[in-house]
Amino acid sequence: MTTNTRLIETTPERVWEVLSDGWLYPLWVVGASRMRDVDPSWPIVGSKLHHSVGVWPALIDDSTSVLEVNPGHRIKLLARAWPAGTAEVVITLAPQGAGTLVTISEEPASGPATLIPRPVRGPSLKWRNSETLRRLAYIAERRDLPTS
Template identity: 65%
Template sequence: MSTNTRVMHATPEQVWEVLADGWLYPLWVVGASRMREVDEDWPAVGSRIHHSVGAWPLLIDDHTEVLDATPGAMLKLKAKAWPTGAAEVTLHLRARGAETEVVIEEQAVDGPAALLPKPLQDPPLRWRNVEALRRLAYVCERRP
């Protein structure tokens, strides 16, 4: 499992607001290029966001589903991006005064990516999630 951490200059509630707005997903998730639909009850367990991965004209439509959620504290997702497979991604939010420590854990669980040995999975996931946390911080820290 790949794990990355970043402290953001935003409260857990402010970070959660961004995570709870499924339409913002492509702003911070590396690889997500557009949103097609967001279930009305996102981020309730079982709800989905429907997104596309890739760059035009090579877009693949898929979805991400909420596996578990504790508002303001934790969001666990199953993100699909066929043909590469699916990953379980967990974001933990921990208050640090007026800031928030965000920890993201990701592991390939289905498809060809899950067949790769962990030492080959971790470097690209680590790089991707450093960038995802950087983008998430930009969005959270610049909201009113």
């Protein structure tokens, strides 16, 4: 399993707001290029994001579904990216001072990606998830607080 962490300079609640807004998925997930639909129940277990991966005109329609969730703390996803296969992705949030320590772990679960040896696939997953966390931080740290 490849794991990345990043301290995001905002509260876990604000980071969770980004994670629980499925329409923002392609803004922070490297490889996701557009959203087609978000299940109204997102992010409860079994709900799905319907997205596309790739670059036009070579877009592939796919989905990501929630396997487990502890709102505000942890979400486990099954991300599909055929023809490469699927991956299990776990994102955890832990308060740290005034910020949030975000950890993302990813492991191929099925398809051709499982045949790539860990020493080969590890560096590319490490880079991709480092950029994913950087994008997530940009959104969460700059997100306007809801007015009440």
